[in-house]
Amino acid sequence: MLNIATLDQITRRFQFLEARLSAGADPSELAGLGREYADLRPVVDQIAQYKVGIAAREAAQDMLQDPEMRALAEEELVVLKQRLPALERSLRLALLPKDSADARPALLEIRPGTGGDEAGLFAADLLRMYQRYAEAMGWKVQTLSQSDTELGGLREAVIRIEGEGVFAKLKFESGVHRVQRVPVTESGGRVHTSAATVAVLPEAVAVDIDIPAGDIRIDTMRASGAGGQHVNTTDSAVRVTHIPTGIIVVSAAKSQHQNRAIVMDVLRTKLYDLERQRLDAERAGSRKAQVGSGDRSERIRTYNFPQGRMTDHRINLTLYRLDQVMQGDLSEVIDALVAADQAAKLAELEN
Numbered sequence: 001m002l003n004i005a006t007l008d009q010i011t012r013r014f015q016f017l018e019a020r021l022s023a024g025a026d027p028s029e030l031a032g033l034g035r036e037y038a039d040l041r042p043v044v045d046q047i048a049q050y051k052v053g054i055a056a057r058e059a060a061q062d063m064l065q066d067p068e069m070r071a072l073a074e075e076e077l078v079v080l081k082q083r084l085p086a087l088e089r090s091l092r093l094a095l096l097p098k099d100s101a102d103a104r105p106a107l108l109e110i111r112p113g114t115g116g117d118e119a120g121l122f123a124a125d126l127l128r129m130y131q132r133y134a135e136a137m138g139w140k141v142q143t144l145s146q147s148d149t150e151l152g153g154l155r156e157a158v159i160r161i162e163g164e165g166v167f168a169k170l171k172f173e174s175g176v177h178r179v180q181r182v183p184v185t186e187s188g189g190r191v192h193t194s195a196a197t198v199a200v201l202p203e204a205v206a207v208d209i210d211i212p213a214g215d216i217r218i219d220t221m222r223a224s225g226a227g228g229q230h231v232n233t234t235d236s237a238v239r240v241t242h243i244p245t246g247i248i249v250v251s252a253a254k255s256q257h258q259n260r261a262i263v264m265d266v267l268r269t270k271l272y273d274l275e276r277q278r279l280d281a282e283r284a285g286s287r288k289a290q291v292g293s294g295d296r297s298e299r300i301r302t303y304n305f306p307q308g309r310m311t312d313h314r315i316n317l318t319l320y321r322l323d324q325v326m327q328g329d330l331s332e333v334i335d336a337l338v339a340a341d342q343a344a345k346l347a348e349l350e351n
Helices: 004-023 027-063 070-095 116-137 166-173 256-282 322-326 331-350
Strands: 106-112 140-148 154-162 175-181 192-202 216-221 237-242 247-251 299-304 309-312 317-319
Touching: 004 027, 027 070, 070 331, 106 116, 106 166, 116 140, 116 154, 116 166, 116 175, 116 192, 116 322, 140 247, 140 256, 154 166, 166 192, 166 331, 192 256, 216 256, 237 256, 247 256, 299 322, 309 322, 309 331, 317 331
Parallel strands: 175 299
Antiparallel strands: 106 154, 106 192, 140 154, 175 192, 216 237, 237 247, 299 309, 309 317
């Protein structure tokens, strides 16, 4: 059973925040108070429902002492015996520690792995899959950089996705995605296996990461498209090198000013991700219970076209509707990954 005193403390904090916001909080505190209030609202709603269930059970138990009410009380207790565990589980889920990055926009990077031209084509398919999923979710997608192959595949792509719960939904997509299919370049009809790597990073803001000017080198260069097409005759492309880590970010949009902003945003996000990985490594014991490790080299999913199936290896989920998945219908697998992660965290807290 949950600690009622702790639940009351959470409710009092929510009421305090509500009063502060209603009275007109200091502008410097407004954003922080508003975020905490929004985070606590669903928790307090679950607390209220749980308390109603507990009160109803206590009332039914008291009614057992009245011979005239005993039958009704017993019926009520049967219903509550089934309902209360679900209410308690929902509340425990609401009380789980939140990832502070869950509500942030995300940068999604896709690069081909082993498999030559076919890996590039598969990477392009993954990009379209995520763009369609984002569209279905009502999210906003911005292409920060994209380099295509002559066959229409990807050399690499970085997109920014903004909307409600973006990182919370997409963070389990990081890793190696493997495809098994007959490539368009294969004349013999043989099934080939190739791969692409996906990385999903929560977007950083300036307050998260301070980058001293002496830690970076910025170069400008001439941009060009696939196969020499769309050659930009001005030196508008920008490359930034972070000297301490060796991270390199390139942007080749038309505007040099825009490119400078993009490379710094992406670099800041990559450094923020490195810091998150460092903190996660310190909690390595608890990460064993979570869905995947976030390791970019971990093979997480296989897309088998001859059999029309997609398998997520972390949760042993297989869906025999690959066509719909590739069209962006990812809700079932993403919801299953979120649920599995929540279940692992609940089990960890209960042990």
